[in-house]
Amino acid sequence: MYSKIILKLDKFSYSLRFRNWKFSRCGLPIFHRFLEKTLQNRGYILSRSYMENKLIVFFCSTTGQGNEPETMKAFWKLLLKKSLSPDTCKELKFAVFGLGDSSYEKYNFVAKKLFRRLKNLGATDIVELGLGDDQHYLGLDGALDKWIPRLFEEIYKICGSVKNTKENIIDINVLPKPQFSIQLYNDNYNTRNPPTNVPPNFAEIYSMIGHSRVSVVTGTVLSNIRITAEDHFQDVRSITFKPNTDVIWNPGDYVNVFPKNSNNLVTEFLDLVGYSTMKNSLLKISKSKNETNAKTDDSEKPFLISFWDLVKNYVDINSVPRRSFFKWCSYFTKSEAEKEKLLELSDSSGIDLYYSYCVIPKRTVLEVLYDFSGLHNCAIPIEMILQVFPVMMPRGYSISSSMKISNNIRLTAERSTEKSVNGNGLIESTRVKKDNTKYQSYGLKSSSECKTLMIFGNRNSEKDFLYKNELLNFVDKSHLELIATFSRDPKNPPGLPKYYVQNAIEDNGALIKDLILNKGAYLYVSGKLGKMPLDVKNSIKKVLANHNNGSLPLNLDDAENYLKYMIKTKRYQEECWN
Ligand SMILES: Cc1cc2nc3c(=O)[nH]c(=O)nc-3n(C[C@H](O)[C@H](O)[C@H](O)COP(=O)(O)O)c2cc1C
Structure with a gap:
């Protein structure tokens, strides 16, 4: 046993x-x-x-x-x-x-x-x-x-x-203990005159509600500019933040952004769950105590927060709920018919229902609340809010600006629908890391002879040539060599297959092979996950093995091994996101 x-x-x-x-x-x-x-x-x-x-x-x-x-x-x-x-x-x-x-x-x-x-x-x-x-x-x-x-x-x-x-049997109809203790601290918290003991310490709060102990930096959005054409189907933004404290970052670093719910969403949510009259009430939140966590650490100190701020910052009401959400709701609905439906949605036997009700239409937590009125009117107790509802998750974005130019952080993000924002993989040339110390071993006289080649690919030169002016400016100043490809450009000759970055790599094979084998080039592949990174890797292999691409043709096995070696020594790096 x-x-x-x-x-x-x-x-x-x-x-x-x-x-x-x-x-x-x-x-x-x-x-x-x-x-x-x-x-x-x-x-x-x-x-x-x-x-x-x-x-x-x-x-x-x-x-x-x-x-x-x-x-x-x-x-x-x-x-x-x-x-x-x-x-x-x-x-x-x-x-x-x-x-x-x-x-x-x-x-x-x-x-x-x-x-x-x-x-x-x-x-x-x-x-x-x-x-x-x-x-x-x-x-x-x-x-x-x-x-x-x-x-x-x-x-x-x-x-x-x-x-x-006996000791080991848990009745699944019994409500599990919440992980957090949430108590009403005072009933009428005046937001215009907050008590000084309200800690705006996001790190502690995030740490308590389940995120790792990260350093949280707050900042101000300086600009949020659309960088694709107005009539383009993708709304890609360049968003610049001014951090409130000093932050140091290196090429390749990314930031996790914690989103907030809009005021309208918070109002709707509080109305639906029945707590709108308590939006200014101050709540005291701490980790629930039990025999397994007798020892306390910083993440377990209680904190005070208004109901409004809790929902605004920490409850992900705009996400598509997981099945466990329905299970939790089943404990609290005041309607027996709803309870059955909620249990069905939470169970593996109801997977098709869950899929068609939630996954396909991307139905959000808030929308589910509209459908289940048995969850309204304070049916879900305050102390269960952080247990029942999903906690806000950070969204990761690569930083697309260099500290050498500014201490402000620039992110490039696609606002794909009303509901979500995704990362975009453009690595700005100023970010690209060159090992400037090794130039002599490649026969260069100075580090300024090191060059940066960017092969940029998107759909349409008029609509989604991201940071076009900035990149062309780098080209003018000889900081960058740029090959820009556009797969659906109206200027492309009709009838020809689409032209992607991997085609550009093969068409510039001699140059790229020379950079890799003779100049110690580092390769950074950035963009959407899926076929692109695989196709790029194959093109690089082909380029290395092609006899027409200058000296030292490698056979395919050697090219494959060389690529593996580059990956191992971090000369080939991918930063690809979904
Ligand atoms: C930056 C990044 C790199 C990833 N690399 C891989 C990978 O090499 N192989 C893989 O199978 N999944 C990879 N994933 C997918 C994650 O493993 C997957 O999303 C997983 O569900 C994450 O679980 P977690 O958020 O609990 O860590 C990657 C995800 C991210 C964000």
């Missing part, structure tokens, strides 16, 4: 953090305790003692170009130690579920590596490797729904004897 099960959950993992309920309610309560412990024990240090546990279930995402997340690095280093013998983990049973996205080349690379390594160290897998895929029409749930019952089947076999003891 196993008395301990540890659920290893990367604490930076957003996707799973907000569905922890799902695991804790799956039926094996022992999971619940350890899940809570893992989640609440902030700064949990992975140590050798991890290896001494008997059964561990790992959930791990892949980030970067097939890299492990920050919080897993120490653990991974430990696992890779050469001194570990092949029977190091012979006592261990394990399961791994990966969180990944199949549009990346190294799909779920970390989960696959971890699974293999544990087996090499003698551990026994109790269930096949689970691979969650953002690209699945149900997202990670697509694989998770099938994997979880398989996992529990095996766990029951192993832990069968603890399954039915």
Whole structure:
């Protein structure tokens, strides 16, 4: 009999953090305790003692170009130690579920590596490797729904004897304890004269509601300019922020932006849930106490916030809800008929209903509230607000400006619909990192002889040539060589196939091959994830192998190996986003 099960959950993992309920309610309560412990024990240090546990279930995402997340690095280093013998983990049973996205080349690379390594160290897998895929029409749930019952089947076999003891049975009809304690602090908070003890400390608040301990910088939006033509289907913005404190960033860095709800949305939400008369009330929020988190840290200090500010900043009312949202709502609706519907939407048997009701129409939390009137009139208690509703998630954007030019941060973002904003991958030439110190080894007399070549591709030179004037200005000043391609340009000769960046790479093969093989060029590939990065990589391979492209033709295998070497030495980097 196993008395301990540890659920290893990367604490930076957003996707799973907000569905922890799902695991804790799956039926094996022992999971619940350890899940809570893992989640609440902030700064949990992975140590050798991890290896001494008997059964561990790992959930791990892949980030970067097939890299492990920050919080897993120490653990991974430990696992890779050469001194570990092949029977190091012979006592261990394990399961791994990966969180990944199949549009990346190294799909779920970390989960696959971890699974293999544990087996090499003698551990026994109790269930096949689970691979969650953002690209699945149900997202990670697509694989998770099938994997979880398989996992529990095996766990029951192993832990069968603890399954039915009284202490371990949780009735799923009983409302789980909220993670936060939310109390009414004062009833009529005057926003025009806020008490001085209201801490505008976003970092602490974000840390408490589940984001990793990040440094949060506030700033002022200086400009928000549309940089595509008015009649173009994409509304791409150049947004410049002035940070309120000093910030240092390097080429390739990105920022996480925490969005706020518009005032109209907040008003609608508070009206619907029945708390509009309390919008100015001050709430005191702290982490709920239980036996597993007796130790407190900074993230557990209570904070005060008005109901309005809580909803405005931290409740993601404009997101498409996950299935667990419906489960939570089912506890609170005042209508029996609605309860049944909510339960159906939350259950894997109602997946088609959930898909057609929520996923396809991108129905938001707010819109769901309109449909379920049993949730109105204070049906959802205040203390459950942060539990029932999704917490606002940060959106990551690459920084498209250089500190060498200004301390203001510029982001380039597409406002794709009323509801969401996506990143855009243009790497501005001033950001591109050149290793100026190595110029001599490539026969250059000075670092100023280093050059930057940008191959830019979009659809239409008149409509979405982003930062056109700026780029042409760099060209005029000889800071940049630019090849701009436009796949649907009316100026393109009719009847010819579309022309993309990968075609431009091949057409300029001799130049590019020379830059790579003889001048030590660094390549940065940036843009939309999917076919483009793969096509670019193939074009580079072809260019290296082409006999007509100057000296040193490589055969395809050598070209492939050279590319691998460039990736390893970070001379080939991708920054591609969905
Ligand atoms: C910058 C970035 C790089 C990523 N790289 C990979 C990758 O190489 N392979 C992969 O399978 N998924 C990759 N993903 C997808 C994530 O693993 C996937 O979205 C996962 O659900 C994230 O889970 P988390 O937010 O809980 O960490 C990447 C996502 C981002 C934002």
